[in-house]
Amino acid sequence: MPEPSAADRILAAVRAIPRGQVAGYGEIARRAGLPGRARLAxxxxxGNADPALPWxxxxxxxxxxxxxxxSAGFREQSRRLRSEGVEVRNGRVRRARAAFDLDAEVWGVR
DNA sequence: CGGCTGACTCTAG
DNA sequence: GCTAGAGCCAGCC
Structure with missing residues (x-):
């Protein structure tokens, strides 16, 4: 079978985010092998239809x-994040990048 | 082909 | 911390 499409790789990168943690669009794109494609992510x-995807x-x-x-999406997202222990303040998450980079080292990713 | 749009990012001020 | 402006990329009309 052919190699996974860009969209598939992005979805895989999103699924790889551990519970209770967050990542940026650019970060996801980079991990999917698509540096600079944050907008694509x-x-x-x-357009995703997977209810199990931790978007x-x-x-x-x-x-x-x-x-x-x-907006509805805004409220839904902040609600889901808080439900897994992520601190959301005024639409913003504390230490979004720092926390992720820290674990990135542990995972051996980068 | 041209123009618009968007769950983006970076730099300046 | 905020707003503006420019750069970027892919999809749609």
Missing amino acids: ARVLS HRVLRADGRIAFPEG
Whole structure:
């Protein structure tokens, strides 16, 4: 069978985010072997239909939720994050990158 | 082919 | 911490 499509690799990268942790769109794209394709990662998520996909663990580079504040998606994402112990303040997650990079070293990823 | 759009990112001020 | 502007990429009309 052919090698996985870009979208498949992005989805795999999203599924690899441990529970209770978060990653940025650019980070996901990079891990999928698509550096600089953050927008593609966002696009893939917008069209995903997999209920098991932890899409709520993906944030913007500055640790903010990518949805407009107050929107349905925004509330849903912050609710899911908090339910797994992630601290969400005013649409922003503390230590989005730091926490992830820390574990990245542990996993041997990079 | 041209133009618009978006769950993006980076740099400046 | 905030807003603006520019750069970027893929999909759609």
